[in-house]
Amino acid sequence: MELTRDNYYSLEADREYMSCSQYQGFLECEAKQLAKLQGRWADEPSEAFVAGNYFHTYFEGPEAHKQFVDDNADSIFLKQTKAEAEQGIRRKRAPFEQADKMIQTAENDELIKSLIAMPGENEKIMTGKLFGVPWRIRLDKYIPDGRMIIDWKTCASITELRWSDELHQKVTFIDAYGYMMRAAVYSEIEKQFASAAADPHFIIVAISKQEFPDKEVIFLNHRQRYDYELSKIKERLQHIQFVRAGITTPKRCGVCDYCRATKKLWAIKPYYALMPEFREAREDDYQSGEVLADTPEKRSMALLSPVRAASDLG
Numbered sequence: 001m002e003l004t005r006d007n008y009y010s011l012e013a014d015r016e017y018m019s020c021s022q023y024q025g026f027l028e029c030e031a032k033q034l035a036k037l038q039g040r041w042a043d044e045p046s047e048a049f050v051a052g053n054y055f056h057t058y059f060e061g062p063e064a065h066k067q068f069v070d071d072n073a074d075s076i077f078l079k080q081t082k083a084e085a086e087q088g089i090r091r092k093r094a095p096f097e098q099a100d101k102m103i104q105t106a107e108n109d110e111l112i113k114s115l116i117a118m119p120g121e122n123e124k125i126m127t128g129k130l131f132g133v134p135w136r137i138r139l140d141k142y143i144p145d146g147r148m149i150i151d152w153k154t155c156a157s158i159t160e161l162r163w164s165d166e167l168h169q170k171v172t173f174i175d176a177y178g179y180m181m182r183a184a185v186y187s188e189i190e191k192q193f194a195s196a197a198a199d200p201h202f203i204i205v206a207i208s209k210q211e212f213p214d215k216e217v218i219f220l221n222h223r224q225r226y227d228y229e230l231s232k233i234k235e236r237l238q239h240i241q242f243v244r245a246g247i248t249t250p251k252r253c254g255v256c257d258y259c260r261a262t263k264k265l266w267a268i269k270p271y272y273a274l275m276p277e278f279r280e281a282r283e284d285d286y287q288s289g290e291v292l293a294d295t296p297e298k299r300s301m302a303l304l305s306p307v308r309a310a311s312d313l314g
């Protein structure tokens, strides 16, 4: 299939190509990601998501931004009062006012402005293969001359640290959102696209969603770290492909919106089982395959056994 701007985010594109988002989706919750691929589940676009796109289209150029504002006017603008309508005033909803502030922050910085002004291709789509699997990437800005990739990112804070279960330490937003994995994948696919051996320059322009937005231009190139990220992908990809093909039953994460919406109770739990260290191993999704105890009778039988077990505690 020929990928275009219009079909890039379609289900068909997701079924044919792996992407960084889909890969991250499988790591978070296999059951939810498969349900999305099978068309059984779709994420509702949140206001934050629309505001993020509003921010992104600004850097694509005035035409793309105007088109986006026209297409999403109901989400962006508040209802006009009679007085406002008479004076021709249209106020934006808070997340879009905030996005305007962030755009202004970028525009007011000389270094960022020089990156905006650099001639290049916006929303550049590339495809390639990683470990035998077709992948697709979409670069916010690609500068072929000098091979530079620029990604515009919004984040809650550039400096605040967040706990990472994978790395067992507090990390910056770069690691919290898997941007090093993304940079590693983008660089591999770009190298195939450009028939080059050296890594392209990978730059993130980050603007924070704070009242006084923070800003930073960050260079992600780091070959050893890319190798680590790619080895992780290689390690996990075969299992993901088996889940995608319906050969392996997907695991439920147990905590996401999909898992909550499709949750069935099989047993009464002791109170301490709510603590993460007592949480049971991820269970097989019962939506995609056969449901084990699918009748009320079987489920009430399942309910009884743990009560006996709890009484054993004395």
Ligand SMILES: [Zn+2]
Binding pocket: 028, 029, 031, 032, 252, 253, 254, 255, 256, 257, 258, 259
């Ligand atoms: Zn889940």
